[in-house]
Amino acid sequence: MAELLRFAVHVIKGRWFSVFASFLIMFGAGATYLFGVYSKQIKSSLGYDQKTLNLIGFFKDLGANVGVLSGLIAEVTPTWFVLLIGSAMNFAGYFMIWLAVTGKIAKPKVWQMCLYICIGANSQNFANTGALVTCVKNFPESRGVVLGLLKGFVGLSGAVMTQLYLAIYGDDSKSLILLIAWLPAALSVVFVYTIRTMKPDHPSKQKNELKVFYHFLYVSIFLALFLMVMNIVQKKVVFSRAAYAGCATVVCVLIFVPLLIAIKEELVIWNNLNNQHSVEDPPSHEVTQKQEEIVTKKVDIDDQKEKQKSCFLTAFDPPPRGEDYTILQALLSLDMMILFLATLCGLGSSLTAVDNLGQIGESLGYPARTVSSFVSLVSIWNYFGRVFSGFVSEGLMVKWKVPRPLMMTFVLLLSCAGHLLIAFPIPGSVYIASVIIGFSFGAQLPLLFAIISELFGLKYYSTLFNCGQLASPLGSYILNVRVAGMLYDREALKELAQKGLDRKSVKELICIGKNCYRVSFTILACVTFFGALVSLILVVRTREFYRGDIYKKFREEREAEEKDLALSSPNGR
Template sequence: MTQIYLAVYGNDSKSLILLIAWLPAAISVVFVYTIRAMTLERQPNELHMFYHFLYVSFFLALFIMGMTIAQNLVTFSSSAYAASASVVIFLLFVPLFISIKEELNIWEQNNQQPISLPEVKIDNMIHQQESTNPSPMAKSKGKTSCLANVFLNKPERGEDYSILQALLSTDMLILFISTFCGLGTNLTAVDNLGQIGESLGYPAKTIKSYVSLLSIWNFFGRIFSGSVSEILLVKYKFPRPVMLSLVLFLSCIGLLMIAFPIPGSIYITSIIVGFSFGAQMPLIFAIISELFGLKHYSTLFNWGLLASPLGSYVLNVKVTGPLYDREALKELAVKGLLSKGAVQELVCMGSQYYRLSFVILACVCCFGGLASLVLVIRTREFYKVDIYNKFRDESQQK
């Protein structure tokens, strides 16, 4: 978005709102006709294709990061911005070319001479299955009360929980606290990063650069935590909640670097905060699917996501904002700029205005990390076994 904005409008901040308004809508209108229901079996090389998409997106992120740094060091002309945006747009369409090539390969395979297979009649098998499986009415007679199912007859970890069973479980409460603390503190840092840079005396061009770096490292964090945690879990039975704890403690370091900055530390801070913020998302949602099953995953997914804006609201609006305003009002009063009935812009220079609030945020994030360690202890036996074995058994039965 940044590269396209610079290429189309230049450095005109008012036009950015216009770009945000028309570009996503235009993309939706153009590509809405490509959406269709598809009933296809899994392809043998789909993982290979996924890695192709991943490599393209990874290269795109590296290119944008390089352009962000270069644009901060060198003044780009309008033609240079246009060239950069052209490369970005080309890389965005590379996955489409990969998909077309793969679709052509599948089409060629389907047009080959089909292999004749003997017919198998399954009428008797269906009849036997109907006779052995009890009817829904028979099943309903043995059902227990709703409260007993929610609190007493909970399934084992990894099995399909009902919505109430999952929401009222201790594991979900711990995970919700960790999400509230982790994503809430990181979102607060992201929301205030521009004003933090302004308070520390960075120019507007530098602020744009490290905000872009934060977004790019958000992407790297998602890729890293998703892929590395999966490799460690499959090969070494390394529990995914342990990585969540490590990411939360890493986030504490970034928050403390905002509270106690040194010259140039804002770049390192943006990388740490962006990386840890992105890394938490795949871990949280993967843990939900592993502990509570996939039957009601969409609802539980959104419940976990609810902790993010809730934490951001409490920590940003109720903690960071009032503390900053209090420090800024003190500064204005000391300088004699706070007059009765006058409206002053509460922007002050210095690191002390965010110090207390971000020390509090670091403590909250550390508490979230400690809470996730409790989840590690509770689920250590669960992650010692092969949690994906049941899915392999089901696929073999099918």
């Protein structure tokens, strides 16, 4: 019994259990992608026009993508503190929105609703910084795969939460806001102490590391396929509450299958450690202490080197690509500026499309039940885009030295097709557009995060990857609020004028017809195409870097640590 208890403690403290805990936190970090489901409730309950709703959507995107604060906090505080801040912000922001929509508090001003959703959405950056950045640092040589998987689970979170709220609350989108408030907060609190940066439990790197991630991938693909099938069936057949509960149970079981994989891998490590200790004299805690001393010494040496020169003096004198840039060196580099512009065009357009899906379906005459399926399709294919870009770009880069930015170019070109299908709709085209936009939107994020880690190093990754996605809310504001929202309202006012009415005559401004989004999505397609051309510049600039062995540094560091550990142990003398 004592041995079993020690093994349980080993599992909970292990790297693979930390990966599983990160998966669960990522499942709760995609609430922003459900905005298309409950935005209609906000619009009708509070009497907003489309421009005001899109303004709220912009502040949602602003909060979701401005994660510099969480990055800076993570540089000076432990991971558990970052996760707890995110948990509190998530509950506070979305709970206030739920109170407003259900009429339990007085109707808030527009700026207050913007503040609430910005706070709630910003919490996902704390989850990302706490879980995602930690996993990348724990598995630096599998970063593309790790980013694809973790961001893939974020993409699935919308479909997972939809199944859970249907089982718990029934078909009530107001209650979905309540679920978004408490569930992600609870997940972060439960697993707050299991996610932290750690070295491998065994002195040598696990040789089957990539194989384990593929096992996680297979489980997640099965979950995504199940959600997609349920999404189709639930639109064709009327489900009872018990049937929804059954679907949610299956989803929960599939979510916890990775725990079995994590326990299996930790058991292998446990057996290896026991076998090693039965042969070697020094106990494991001494080896761990030596390893920590080596890492601490290395960090101290790096810090002393940095203190020799001010960061302002070296801002325009960056190291070679792949080395650890300072924050200023990275932000002022031409590579980051090109990446920023491509992201502004690509993610800004994709966010605009996702946020307007509910109104797009309504304007083209799709029934309400079908409109919610568009959001689920985006969520599921968002997942496929993320894992595809993570795993495939990693394979292409390692095997054939294909620059990762080249895949971003192809993804942006694919996104153009989705925007054009909405601009010039045919029967059923919104289904196809939802799949394309969801896939391309999902594929962009792991590529962005991986490129930043590869070009600028991991030392300040917590801050840099959050800085990199700042382009997303800026693009969303320009394209969603100033373009799509204004053009939609203009078409809706034209329809009112044809009926002899004005804006004061109706509570909710609604546009029906193919012209509602034609001009705006044609503009989005052009902007995304421009972003693809910009990303090609980064491909040209980094092609020589990607032809080299970008993971060589991490292998050399690991080998040096193993050598020092061997020399420092009595058996290594």
